[in-house]
Amino acid sequence: MRLAFALTLAALVAAPASALAQREPPAGGGGDKVYRALTAEQMESMLKNFNLEYKKNDSKTAGTYYYDYKKHNFSIRLYFYNGKDLMVDTIFKDMPLEKLNEWNTKAKFSRACLHKDDKGPFTALEFNLDVLGGITEGTVRQFLSVFEEELKAFDKFVDGGGITPVPVPGNEKIITSVSDQLVESILNALNHKFKKGALQNNGGTYWDFKSKGQDLRLYNYNGKDLMIDATFKQMPLEKINKYNLDRKFIRCVSYSNNNNTWTALESNLDCAGGVTESIVRHFITVFDEEVAAFLKAAPN
Amino acid sequence: MQWWKQGTALAITALGLALIWGQVQAQDQPQGQVMRNVSTEKLEKILGDLNITFKKSTGKKEGTFFYDYDRNNYKIRLHNYNGKDLWIDALFNDRTTLEEVNKWNVRAKFTRAVLIRDGDKETISLESQIDCLGGITDGMIRQFVNRFDGEIRDFVKFISK
Numbered sequence: 001m002r003l004a005f006a007l008t009l010a011a012l013v014a015a016p017a018s019a020l021a022q023r024e025p026p027a028g029g030g031g032d033k034v035y036r037a038l039t040a041e042q043m044e045s046m047l048k049n050f051n052l053e054y055k056k057n058d059s060k061t062a063g064t065y066y067y068d069y070k071k072h073n074f075s076i077r078l079y080f081y082n083g084k085d086l087m088v089d090t091i092f093k094d095m096p097l098e099k100l101n102e103w104n105t106k107a108k109f110s111r112a113c114l115h116k117d118d119k120g121p122f123t124a125l126e127f128n129l130d131v132l133g134g135i136t137e138g139t140v141r142q143f144l145s146v147f148e149e150e151l152k153a154f155d156k157f158v159d160g161g162g163i164t165p166v167p168v169p170g171n172e173k174i175i176t177s178v179s180d181q182l183v184e185s186i187l188n189a190l191n192h193k194f195k196k197g198a199l200q201n202n203g204g205t206y207w208d209f210k211s212k213g214q215d216l217r218l219y220n221y222n223g224k225d226l227m228i229d230a231t232f233k234q235m236p237l238e239k240i241n242k243y244n245l246d247r248k249f250i251r252c253v254s255y256s257n258n259n260n261t262w263t264a265l266e267s268n269l270d271c272a273g274g275v276t277e278s279i280v281r282h283f284i285t286v287f288d289e290e291v292a293a294f295l296k297a298a299p300n
Numbered sequence: 301m302q303w304w305k306q307g308t309a310l311a312i313t314a315l316g317l318a319l320i321w322g323q324v325q326a327q328d329q330p331q332g333q334v335m336r337n338v339s340t341e342k343l344e345k346i347l348g349d350l351n352i353t354f355k356k357s358t359g360k361k362e363g364t365f366f367y368d369y370d371r372n373n374y375k376i377r378l379h380n381y382n383g384k385d386l387w388i389d390a391l392f393n394d395r396t397t398l399e400e401v402n403k404w405n406v407r408a409k410f411t412r413a414v415l416i417r418d419g420d421k422e423t424i425s426l427e428s429q430i431d432c433l434g435g436i437t438d439g440m441i442r443q444f445v446n447r448f449d450g451e452i453r454d455f456v457k458f459i460s461k
Contacts, residue, residue, distance in 0.1 A: 282434020
């Protein structure tokens, strides 16, 4: 697509936008098709697009399937109810009803329930999505992503860390400078153990941590903007350029320094216009997907 | 004091307090509300506020819109993909190499350069994208659009060397 409109522009110094062919969004934006019911195949295709390795299980009820997968060390079960509604849950140890009620009072998206089976009582953190009103692949992605955030917050809550449910967009404070404390509270909430360092010339702070087995570095340039990156072995520039052509939200770059060469995958967040805690959290967590997509396209 | 004078004084005091309260609120929430989706109306309002006169066109996919406009004599296109993500780019046909493109990407923070080749023809796309699904504010969109002007300026200097 890009090649087609490049042809039309070659004679111009700076191409007139009116001459531009319509660009199709590359990968990374999620599908836009609206579904009012899902087939199991569509569900599975979405899970694959989200890079989730699942185990499918049948249920006693026709049209109901369970998809079990792991994310951030949580065992998650996705319930597929005839394609009309979805539920995700994760099991925790049993706990007093007062504590569960405390969570349910404050949490916006999930609910904590006490269940009992032949092995005894247990707690389930649950979250549902109604499909019948119309959903997109992006809705499902967001549904699963929000549940992961809820799980992390609930896990912290269970350990006595207090309630920090996922902030509700619209109710959050907008900030134009991101403090190191805020970055660290987000990394802690995401259960990332980090090593902190200072950038040269008072340029800011960085944090090294592992996410899904990948070493990442997050930079805070004195609150004004954030950057996150991951490094990989050297790649030819043709391949790097092709990757940038095919993806969005990231920048793939080749570096060399003192006979060392490597490829970096980078993403930046400009905070000067005003961001929120959940926007920063999203910026960090969504990078996992970018790393997974990169590794799929260019195995290290 | 007559009753109507007292009433007027009270009304003026209340108005003054309301104005002060409004300013305090505005300071607490510097850039408005957080959105998860950018409507065409919202985007067009922001472009209007930035005094950008644009030409709007529709993409092949439903919900995709392009806004073409001039800034500092450069042609810019802003793309809105269903309100879920925004894309901004400017195209250049300077002769360059992948090494130069990578050099820009090494120093760049908020954009990337991509070389688009078709036989002997080459175009450089200077571009930036913003993901709205995690939340976006008016201020972020304004910053995204305004920042790109500076990126173009720097890129032109870089590529002209």
